[in-house]
Amino acid sequence: MASISLSSLSLTNVPVLPTSEPEMTLFSSFPPEVRNMIWTEAALIPAEIEIRIVRVIKKAKPDSTKQIKINGDLVVAEFDYHYRAYQIRNDTGLLLACRESHVIFCEHKNLPDAFCLWRTGKAIRFDGNRDKIFISNISQFYLNQCRQRLRPPTSFIYGLEFIRKLVLNKRGHQTKEELKQEIVAGYKARINEIAAEERAKGRLTSDLNEPFWSEYFFELGRLTREAAIASRFLKKFRNQAMSKAEIEIMDKE
Structure with missing residues (x-):
């Protein structure tokens, strides 16, 4: 899907277009009424919005005071974990x-609804009755929702009630294993990257008693348990979505 990636789309905060006159083309030679008609038709086409969920893992800053509980003890966290959701739209x-299309887009594009995943940053705006929402990297979506449900229990997904056209990656049919x-x-690979960076700086050894490795094994155990149940959320998500007759659920190849 050819598109431009935006972490959020705000019609009140869009790039400022150049003020210079564009080069004359065949399209620009059309009467303004014809050009506006074409731009308007394009603006009314439903959008396809891909939602990508990323779990960012970084080494905590040296002055970090964030604490976590490992085996009953509060310790300073070695890692910083957070989720981010990005959207890739086909209508940007x-x-x-150009300036004309920009104005028409803002006049006719209606984005009354919001889609927001747990702790992923800004809400993603869309037209629930028209736009298609495609959720990719499905494993991170399940893990995000798994953690949302466990700590603490909350609504399964904010904004689900607005979605009418939902596309799930075919990898949603993965087995639990x-x-x-x-x-x-994915977690192991990222921690190994961080460990290599820390060793290169002389700040890490292979001593498994170091806090770095203690937190790694603790998080690995927790992640393994959560990943084992994360696949259950496909059925739960589908059942909750399908409770509305007008919902479409399609599987993307």
Whole structure:
């Protein structure tokens, strides 16, 4: 899906277009009424919005005071974990093409609804009755929702009531073991990258008693348990979504 990635789309905070006159083209030679008609038709086409959920893992800053409980003891956290959700839209080209299209887009694009995942930053705005929402990297979506439900129990997903067209990646049909392996393998790979960086700086050894490794094994155990149940959220998500007859759920190849 050819598109431009934006972490959020705000019609009141869009790039300022150049003030210079564009080069004359065949399209620009059309009467303004014809050009506006074409831009308007394009603005009314429903958007396809891909939602990518990323679990960012970084080494905590040296002056960090964040604490976590490991085996009953409060210790200073070695890692910083947080989620981010990004959107990739197929309609932002109209917003950025030229000043005329920019104005038409802002006049006709209605984004009354919001889609927000747990602790992922800004809400993603869309038209629930028209736009298609596609959730990719499904394993991180399940893990995000798993943690949302466990600590503390909250609504399964904020904004679900607005969605009418939902597309799930075909990898949503992974088995529990395949899903768990993907989540755990991704975590291990990222920690190994951080460990290599720390060793290169002389700040880490192979002593498994170091706080770095203690937190790693603690988080790995917790992540493994959560990944084992994360695949259950596909059925729960589908059942909750399908409770509304007008919902469409499609599987993307």
